[in-house]
Amino acid sequence: MKRQDENILYVMNKNRKWAKNTYSSYRQSLIDYTQTQNKTMTELLREANKENKKSSLERYKTKKKTSKV
Numbered sequence: 001m002k003r004q005d006e007n008i009l010y011v012m013n014k015n016r017k018w019a020k021n022t023y024s025s026y027r028q029s030l031i032d033y034t035q036t037q038n039k040t041m042t043e044l045l046r047e048a049n050k051e052n053k054k055s056s057l058e059r060y061k062t063k064k065k066t067s068k069v
Helices: 003-016 020-037 041-068
Strands: none
Touching: 003 020, 003 041, 020 041
16 A cells, blocks of 8 residues: 555544544555555545536536526
8 A cells, every 4th residue: 555545544544533443444445445446545536536526517517407497
């Protein structure tokens, strides 16, 4: 796992105050998932942010179209 990914996970742990076993489980799951996807956590988070922005924009456009009717 890359250092930057470790730092992100550490900050998440600090903010959410996970138990030691929870942190270990999340860390191992993240290692497995990033290896499977062949991407870093940073890349996955960027991808998720793009998806969220895209879906928010689509919801806004849909809402705008339906309000005109």
